[in-house]
Amino acid sequence: MGMSLWVTGTVVERIDWNDKLFSLKVDAEVEPFVAGQFTKLGLEQEGERVQRAYSFVNAPTEPLLEFLAVAVEEGKLSPRLQDLHPGDQLMVAKRPTGFMVLDEVPAGRDLWMLATGTAVGPFLSILRDAGSWEQFETFNLVYAVRNLEDMAYLEEIRALEQARPDQFKFIPVVSREEVAGMLRGRIPSLIAGGQIQEYADRPITPSRSQVMVCGNPDMIRDTLAVLEGMKLRKNLRRTPGQITMEKYW
Numbered sequence: 001m002g003m004s005l006w007v008t009g010t011v012v013e014r015i016d017w018n019d020k021l022f023s024l025k026v027d028a029e030v031e032p033f034v035a036g037q038f039t040k041l042g043l044e045q046e047g048e049r050v051q052r053a054y055s056f057v058n059a060p061t062e063p064l065l066e067f068l069a070v071a072v073e074e075g076k077l078s079p080r081l082q083d084l085h086p087g088d089q090l091m092v093a094k095r096p097t098g099f100m101v102l103d104e105v106p107a108g109r110d111l112w113m114l115a116t117g118t119a120v121g122p123f124l125s126i127l128r129d130a131g132s133w134e135q136f137e138t139f140n141l142v143y144a145v146r147n148l149e150d151m152a153y154l155e156e157i158r159a160l161e162q163a164r165p166d167q168f169k170f171i172p173v174v175s176r177e178e179v180a181g182m183l184r185g186r187i188p189s190l191i192a193g194g195q196i197q198e199y200a201d202r203p204i205t206p207s208r209s210q211v212m213v214c215g216n217p218d219m220i221r222d223t224l225a226v227l228e229g230m231k232l233r234k235n236l237r238r239t240p241g242q243i244t245m246e247k248y249w
Contacts, residue, residue: 006042006049009092011084012064017152020071021118022082023057025064026092033060033096034103035129036122040093041067043080049091050076055121056096057153059128065092068121068152098246100214102126102135106240108210110202111136114187114223116144116215122246123214124153127160133167136210140200144173144187144215169200187215188222192229206231206242213245220245 009028016022030039033056042051057066071082084090100122105111113123120143126132127139145151151172161170172182173190183190183199190196197203204211204227211232213223224234224243233241 005094006091007094009041009065009090011086011088011090013086014084015152018149020082021068021150021152022071023066023068023152024081024084025058025066026090027063028065028092030065030092030094030096034101035060035125035132036101037096037098037125038100038122039065039096041077041081042091042093043077044091045076045080050080051091051093052077055098055100055119055125057121057124057128059125059130061130062128068118068124070118098122100212100244100246102132104235105135105210105212105244106235106242108136108242109208110138110140110204110210112140112142112204112209112211114142114144114211114213114215114219116187116219117150118152119214119216119246120153123212124156127168133164138167138169138202139164140169140171140202142171142173142187142196144175144219146174146176148174148177148179148182169202171196171199186222187219188226191223192226204230204232206233209242210235211243213243215247217247220247 009026013025038053038055040051042049054067071078235241235244
């Protein structure tokens with residue numbers, strides 16, 4: 001892969017959400033992207049580039065690129081990304097890609113965005129993009145983490161809920177501790193049991209719902225099974241359905 005596909009980015013700001021979870025704001029000239037897409041970040045290591053895909057958290061119109069990452073101990077790249085500070089450089093793939101975008105989602109009344117951990121990134125990009133809000137009557141963000149401290153961008157999401165109370169619903173889910181006002185458990189079982197729909201005060205049905213699912217493979221597999229049991233179908237180009245998915249690692 002030639003260097004021409006990569007540009008050098010400069011870290012402008014870094015946000016530490018907890019000791020492992022962080023965001024980087026990067027100044028880099030990439031090609032235009034659509035909210036929900038991703039690119040690759042890379043660092044040179046012993047003469048080769050270590051690279052991994054990361055979704056844009058920023059809306060396409062924002063001047064800085066923003067990425068949400070978690071440092072995985074055995075990871076080749078993420079611990080080194082966590083060592084970066086303002087002024088440090090990294091490589092950014094110039095050409096964004098990915099189909100976790102509203103253009104790929106058929107029309108519907110209610111949009112459900114189901115995310116685990118850092119997979120909330122593409123949904124934040126979509127929610128930050130002013131054009132998104134005209135495409136569905138309601139936006140319902142289900143954001144699941146292990147512990148409350150793992151919930152990045154919480155203040156921003158809460159502010160969005162206050163700014164758009166009729167159109168945006170935030171359904172926070174924590175699996176390993178009881179948090180007042182939040183659901184406890186895993187997304188698939190909370191949909192199967194109806195707790196998520198009750199919290200949002202609206203049903204998930206084939207006729208009115210579109211569901212975007214982004215997260216770890218187990219969550220995606222189990223959630224797909226639950227949704228298919230509710231008569232929703234995978235969204236394919238030839239046969240539009242109600243479920244659009246992206247595995248997040």
